[in-house]
Amino acid sequence: MHRRIALQELIQKHIRQRDLLGLVERIASLLVTGCANDRQLKALFNYLMIQHGHTPRFTTFIRDVVGHVPHTKERLMTLIERIRAADRRKGERQGRQLGLEEGLAEGLEKGLEKGQHVAALRIARQMLADGLDCETVQRFTGLTAEELQDVSH
Structure with missing residues (x-):
């Protein structure tokens, strides 16, 4: 169980850290040992994209x-592309x-304005019909x- 939440624990521990580049080796070791599934990686990349964008x-x-x-x-790039595609779709929906x-x-x-x-025009027609002068x-x-x-015509 601990192995499955290791990536989440690592990110939560360092969530206030502006630059996560220092965590690359630890994240890489979690990937090598199979401690991170696609859902966790997607959550990590979503968080990073919110923090740092593109x-x-x-x-x-x-x-x-x-x-x-x-x-x-390939796995990471596929995940990132799916996240970016979802972001694009969201942006397109918001734009529409x-x-x-x-x-x-x-x-x-x-x-x-037309109304x-x-x-x-209707009021003017009635005013003219009632005998008011054009200037008024x-x-x-x-x-x-x-x-x-x-x-008047």
């Missing part, structure tokens, strides 16, 4: 781990959601002289 330090860390344990290179929200807000704003304009109607509705001419 910075050169993260790349250096991965390169160093692979250098110490070459036979795990943001675009949708912005599009809805813009559409709502344009719709409100206000239609209302102003224009002042109250905010319509242009050209728009008032279109309304």
Whole structure:
């Protein structure tokens, strides 16, 4: 049991440490002895990606781990690629959601403007029908002289 949680214990012990490069040899030894499964490695890489993202330090860390344990290179790279793909999908979803929200807000704003304009035209039509002069109607509705001419015809 202890062997299976050794990687988690190591990371939790050093979680406040900004630079985990000093742990490469210990992490590599855990990989060599089979003390870390894919789920634990994925959790480790997720944590590191949150802490360091796609910075050169993260790349250096991965390169160093692979250098110490070459036979795990494919396994590690597959895990990292899956994490990055999941991050990309998450980013795409967030981008689509943001675009949708912005599009809805813009559409709502344009719709409100259009509705206000239609209302102003209707009010102007009624004011003109009631005998108010064009200058007064224009002042109250905010319509242009050209728009008032279109309304009166």
